[in-house]
Every structure is written in structure tokens, then in C-alpha cells.
Amino acid sequence: xxxxxxxxxxxxxxxxxxxxxxxxxxxxxxxxxxxxxxxxxxxxxxxxxxxxxxxxxxxxxxxxxxxxxxxxxxxxxxxxxxxxxxxxxxxxxxxxxxxxxxxxxxxxxxxxxxxxxxxxxxxxxxxxxxxxxxxxxxxxxxxxxxxxxxxxxxxxxxxxxxxxxxxxxxxxxxxxxxxxxxxxxxxxxxxxxxxxxxxxxxxxxxxxxxxxxxxxxxxxxxxxxxxxxxxxxxxxxxxxxxxxxxxxxxxxxxxxxxxxxxxxxxxxxxxxxxxxxxxxxxxxxxxxxxxxxxxxxxxxxxxxxxxxxxxxxxxxxx
Ligand SMILES: [Zn+2]
Numbered sequence: 001x002x003x004x005x006x007x008x009x010x011x012x013x014x015x016x017x018x019x020x021x022x023x024x025x026x027x028x029x030x031x032x033x034x035x036x037x038x039x040x041x042x043x044x045x046x047x048x049x050x051x052x053x054x055x056x057x058x059x060x061x062x063x064x065x066x067x068x069x070x071x072x073x074x075x076x077x078x079x080x081x082x083x084x085x086x087x088x089x090x091x092x093x094x095x096x097x098x099x100x101x102x103x104x105x106x107x108x109x110x111x112x113x114x115x116x117x118x119x120x121x122x123x124x125x126x127x128x129x130x131x132x133x134x135x136x137x138x139x140x141x142x143x144x145x146x147x148x149x150x151x152x153x154x155x156x157x158x159x160x161x162x163x164x165x166x167x168x169x170x171x172x173x174x175x176x177x178x179x180x181x182x183x184x185x186x187x188x189x190x191x192x193x194x195x196x197x198x199x200x201x202x203x204x205x206x207x208x209x210x211x212x213x214x215x216x217x218x219x220x221x222x223x224x225x226x227x228x229x230x231x232x233x234x235x236x237x238x239x240x241x242x243x244x245x246x247x248x249x250x251x252x253x254x255x256x257x258x259x260x261x262x263x264x265x266x267x268x269x270x271x272x273x274x275x276x277x278x279x280x281x282x283x284x285x286x287x288x289x290x291x292x293x294x295x296x297x298x299x300x301x302x303x304x305x306x307x308x309x310x311x312x313x314x315x316x317x318x
Contacts, residue, residue, distance in 0.1 A: 004083065004292075005080060005083075009076060009079055010076050010079055010080050010083070011076055012076055013074040013075050013076050014046060014047075015076065016074070016075035016076035016078070016079050017046070017047045017062060017075050019079065020062045020063070020075060020079075020300065021047075021062045023297055023300050023301055024062055024066070024300070024301065024303075024304050025037075025062065028040070029049045029060075029062075031049075031051040031053065031056060031058065031060055032060050032064045032065040033051060033056050033058045033060065034051060034053050034055065034056040034058075036051060036052075036053050036056070039051070039052045039053060040052050040060075043059065047061050047062065048060075048061055049061070063075070065304060066118075066303040066304045067114035067115065067117050067118045067303045068114070068303060071111070071114075072107075073101075073103055073107060073111060077101045077103060078111070079296075079300070080100070080101055081097055081101060081108075081111050081112070081115060082115055082118075082296045082299050082300055082303075083292065083293075083296045084096075084097065084100065085112065085115050085116075085119075085277065085299070086280075086281065086284075086292060086295040086296040086298075086299050087292035087295065087296065089254065089258070089281065090254070090257060090258030090261055090262050091258050091259075091262045091263060091274075091277060091278070092112070092262065093112075093262050093263060094108040094109040094111075094112050095108070097111060097112060113270070113273060114303075115277075115299065115303075116273040116274065116276050116277045117273070117276075118299050118300070118302045118303035119276050119277050119279075119280035119281075119299050119302065120273070120276040120280075120302075121180070121276070121279065121280070121283075124180070126198075126199055126200055126201040126204075127172055127173075127174045127177065127178060127180060127199055127200050127201065127204070128174055128200050128201045128203070128204025128205075129201035129203050129204055130201075130203065131203060131204070131205065131222065132174060132175065132177070132201075132204050132205070133174070133175040133204065133205045133207055133241065134172055134173065134174050134175070134200045134201075134204045134205070134206055134207070135172070135173045135174075135175065135206075135207045135208065135244070135245045135246075135247050135248045136170070136171070136172045136173075136192075136195075136196050136200070136206060136207075136208050136214060136245075136248070137170075137171055137173075137208065137209065137245045137248035137249065137252070138168055138169060138170045138171070138187045138192065138211075138213070139168075139169050139171070139252045139256075140163040140166035140167060140168055140169070141166065141167055141169055141255070141256060141259065141271075142166060142167045142259075142266060142268070142271065143165060143166060143167070144165050144166065144167055144268060145267070145268050167183060167268055167271055168183070168184050168185075168186065168187035169181055169182065169183050169184075169252075169255075169271075169275065170182045170184055170187055170191070170192055170195050171248050171251060171252065172195065172196060172199050172200050173247045173248045173251055174247075175207075175247055176247075176287075177288075178279075178282075178283045179247075179248075179251050179279050179282050179283060180199055180279060181251075181255075181275040181278070181279055182195050182272075182275075183268075183271045183272045183275060187213065188213070189212070189213055189216065189217075192213045192214065192217070193213075193216065193217040196214070196217045197217060197220065200221070202220060202221060202222070203221075203222050204221055204222060205221065205222055205223040205224070205225060205241065206218050206221040206223065206224045206225070207224075207225045207226070207227075207241075207243050207244065207245055208224070208225075208226055208245060209226060209227055209228070209229045209245055210226050210227070210228045210229065210230065214226070225238055225241060225243035226243065227243055227244055227245065234246070251278070251282055254278065254282070255275070255278045258278065259274065280295075280299065281295065284298060
């Protein structure tokens, strides 16, 4: 790790800025006010550009409109933080960032959450499709802060016992592909069906365990294969498919080990951000052809557009 950080863009603010510009502006400076690409002058101050559009003429820098905007932390430290969070399988605690980057703990904490925001995916196409297999499974992690009353209507899918009052997470996972996790207040038929419906292409084959949560929604897919975990069945062969939910289980296991080891105290309201972080690393894992550097560059690229406002010169929306 220390060898990697000897690169100039990890050591020097100005070098880091140049790296950011290369990643975020491959076709020249992008004005965050009017959106024009490659039509700006460099000013005397390094990193400050002036839009050359007649109607605009505003000054901007590469961090405007990104999660790094208005941060007092030097850019090379941001790049180190991006790299650390993208390359360690289980994540990096704010304490570790605070020590490694020599910045205040609070600053490190905010930085980590902003990087998670950059890692968050949004508005994506459905998983699966083309007869692909998508597994769906749910798990429970951490105690809820306001315990719910037990339901008394006898419905079988209400978790009691060990999982009662824990935070439910629902995860559709493409076999050999991407994951998309959701923290829901309650994992019941309504919430689970909604996630499955909205995130998995209808032409996919759905694989789940025998939970009744998936029975009805399963009929909407090309095929619905189930394994009986309660009967210790973990894989079943049907036609040419191996029916299992091992990808989902594998994801949950990385997530839980990481959360227990690195992020012991995660408030419920932040759980979805941590999930976004684990999803991002999983979806850009080595097996899918990404190395640590690719992953960090992608997260940095994602850092743009998270705070864009798209305003015209007179405040008119574009
Ligand atoms: Zn402009």
C-alpha cells in the first residue's frame, strides 16, 4: 500500500488535481454551470477555469459539483481515501482514514460518507435478462433502533426469534454479475416483491430459497427455481441449471464480516450507504475484470454529477 502511495498524485495536491482533471474531463474542462465541454480558459490560479460561453463566463474548478466540493482536505488525500476504500475488500474505518491521512476524525468520517455517495449507483437497468439467472435472498444485520411490535396475524414470513428486530437487507444478485442491495424497514411480501419486480428483468430465471416471500412474485419470471435450505439442500440441478443462492450468500458473508470487523457502530439511517460501498466493490471485483486502480478511478468518476445542479446563467434550468 505504501508503495502505491508514492505516486505523485497521492503526494501532491497539484498533481492530484491534474489526475482528477484527466479522469473527470477527458475532453477538456466541463463548465458545471452551463455544461459546455472544452470551452474554457485557464486562469492565473492553477485549477481555476473561466467558462468561455458568452452567456456564462463563470469560474469553476474540477471539484465543483462533485462530492469533494468545498472540502478543505487536500486533493491528494482525497485520492488516497478513494484508493483505500476501493481496494480493501472489507472497507476502511474513519479511524483508519484519520490516522493514515493525518486528518481530523470528523473530517475522515464525512469524507468516507462522501466517497460512499460517489459509489452509490442510481437509475440502473434491471438485472438479468436474456435468460440469465438472478438470485434473490434476504438477510438481517444489526439491531433496529426502534424495536417493532411483533405481528400477531400469524403470517409466516414475519421474522421472529433470532432475526426479530434486526435490520432486513434484500439482495438481488446476478449469477456471475452485479448485486443491488436494499435496506428495508420490514422484509415482507410487499417490500420484497417490489424490489424483485423493479430490479430484475422478467426474462430472467429467478432463484431463491423456499421462503414464501418469493412464491407469488416468482410467477412473473421466466422461471422460478427454489432450494430448500431448511432441508439442508443448497443446490439442486434442474434441466441445465444449478439452482442455488450461493452468490447472494457470498455477498452477505463479505458484508457481515466487513461490517463486524471495520464498521462496528453503524446507525440504521446510514446502513444503505455502507451497502452502496459493498455493492460498488462487488460490482467492480477482480473476477469481473477490475483492478484496484480501475475501481478507484471509477469511484472518482462517479463523484461528479452527485451534486450537479444544471443551472443556466440566469438561474434558468437547462
Ligand atoms: Zn459555462
